[in-house]
Amino acid sequence: MKIGIVGTGNMGRVLGLALAERGHQVFFGARNIEKARQAAQIGTSNTFFGDNQQAAEFGDVIYYNPRDVCPADVLSNPDVLNGKVVVESHNGTVPSDFSFAPVVESRAETLQSQIPEAQVVTAFNTITQEIFEHANRSLDGLNIACFIAGDQPEARETVAQLVASLGFTPVDCGELRQARLIESAADLVRMLLYKQKSPWASFSFTKIPPLQPSRLGGRQASSLTRATTTGSSQ
Template sequence: MKIGVINAGNIGSHLAKAWVQAGHQVIVSKDGDRAKLQPLIAELGEKVLVGELEEAAQFGDVLLFSVSWLRFEQVLSRLGSLEGKILIDTMNPLKVNEAYEHFHDLEFMRFNSTSEELQRLVPNARVVKAFSTIPAHLLDKDSWKGSQMLPSIFFAGDDGQAKQVVAQLIQDTGFPGIDAGSLSSARLLESMGLLLHRIAEAQEGDSNLNLAPTFLFKQ
């Protein structure tokens, strides 16, 4: 399968590596400093392609859309036609305050989700929410060696065929997938992310949303 990674950050890099190892054709791109892709390129070599955001979007039948919520419209405007493509949305509706601390946009979350907004802007694509509730560094199956269980990857969408493809891609990363229903369930998955961060703050005494609540995923 041809997969375009729209912004190979922490999440995108882990998934790109897993999908390359599973035999998929993967092209990675970066929103920002492309030099940050060098560790991934050094590790995978010729097994992974590298391109601009536009090239990754046009190459992939499936696109991993893993950009900052604050940047998603700007990135989306560069990608061209996405008609018929499957878009895997990993985003959470996070804003940044003057102290550069991330926080959830609660007003937006009342009646919407990043996935539904993405689908509204690209009505001819097929959006599936996935990989949004697990801290990025825990998306490496090798980090779970010796564990008796793996975390489940929830996914949600309105297109049944697209969900089947995403379910297989989740399996190819080495994790079990759980169908969470229609795309509107993305609101619940994003609220789950908010809950995990609230628990992290209560348990660890830190409100920095960049700190993964690893205690919730005992190994």
């Protein structure tokens, strides 16, 4: 697959290099082309570099790294994103006292409103850049969850395949509005990482085999308001 990295920051660099290792063609874009060149040269093959517009034109899938910056301010022709899968991982800054504000509108939704003809998918929010050092190598059995949300199922599936190729476990969360929960999950994991003073941890999402019959009385009718017909209110 052809991947365009718009903004070769930390996440753009590590994601692009890990995907290039998996055989994808990766074009690193930056406003300072020297930064894109340096990233591309870390890769052994399949890497290209240039400006952000060239990266956006190159990729079938785009990783959009600039946070809180509208594509119209980054690209000379943002319409080149129309119809493309645009992946982002944007989280907010970490407040000094960890008093995170509730995520009312996710950054992914804001980006989608800025490029309505693109297919924005959020992913990788809860995975630190350091963990990408392991990608393709030693993640087996760790079951590191990568939560994915986006309004187009095919776009989510495309991203899920990229995620799986890196050794992470894709967890399809459905529509893009679920990016609010994913951003909040990233706040939780970052609070934990800051407190343990290490980036080397992440969430896993593990399916548990059902145990029938129940040993402990089972789930009984609750007097609490139920959120859904099938889910629990707990």
